[in-house]
Amino acid sequence: MDDMTAEIVLFDGFDELDAIGPYEVLENGAQAGAAIETQLVILEETPLVTASHGLRVEPDGVLGDPDLLVVPGGGWTTEGGVRAAVEDGRLPEAVAARHADGATVASVCTGAMILADAGLLEGRPATSHQVAIDDLEAAAGSVIDDRVVDDGDVLTAGGVTAGIDLALWLLEREFGGDIAAAVETEMEHERRGTVFG
Template sequence: MVDMTAEIVLFDGFDELDAIGPYEVLENGAQAGASLETRLVSLGKQTDGPLEEQTDALVTASHGLRVESEGTLGEPDLLLVPGGGWTSEDDGVRAAVEDSPLPAAVEERHAAGATVASVCTGAMVLAEAGLLENRLATTHAVARDDLEAAGADLATARVVDDGDILTAGGVTSGIDLALWLLEREFGADVAEAVATEMEHERRGEVVA
């Protein structure tokens, strides 16, 4: 039995590094001693049935990488939403916000007690879910004005930790977000071991 379950939800047009960077950090965290299980999930092929009974989907990311999820979104302790495609009209975050059950699913998990995190323009999904109203948050530069218009209090930090809601800036900041989560939940030694293993120099400010 692990102490924490984490799920990174994938959708067509997500940015590869937004999801895979944090995934690798969290997986390395488990190898470094964190009691943590991480899964890549999707919402599945939409049907009229319950979300947990829907068929798993093969998801195509923004640069063409095709990823098979490990299952559909469950009830994780930590739910991470990647960004990608905010400036596109066809897929990615823009489509997820305008015509997808993802924001509602994120809101439901948060209401059930999950900590919710976003990388890059994934913050716009959190905003659509109603989670960032009057809360400190950050996102990629292309969406900062939109995030502020959605009611968030903008921060210039690389990572913002507002307790049960965390946001990170542009693409590579997802690695620093995940390292911060390891430090917050499992201690600085675990985070430092993972950063050393990945030869990653942690950078930018974490506002907590």
């Protein structure tokens, strides 16, 4: 197989750590020997994206056709962020289209609500940040109280720092435990909770 391509899709109001945590894990995975290339992308060409805490990020480009698409959360209980992305509809449509084309799709935190709106969580186990659990249950039906939920081609993770654990699990699943362990050591991070799947 060629190098795995991973894209983390940004939108105004995304939570910084939801995106940057997995990005750093996957980049460290590449340095540890994983055949993966990770980019931060946006739906439409734009010079900067502003995150929920004010961080401004210059995306690498527009959403392509990645093997792995990571959707961060941020802003479900406030204006902007995930709530605005769901109301706008274009991001859920793009996520559904990439999944239909064979991409593995993963969400962090309230990004699960974008996956739910895209129709990817019906009949599947899923998790999200605690502030969105009731809404997720109403939209998807099967909420699992685990830090990372792996249902094969669709994965979800709990709130904020769970994105680091999600990315470590993806490294382990795709490239082996040695690479994931090396990244854990490099980042001085200790995974907690469980992976359901």
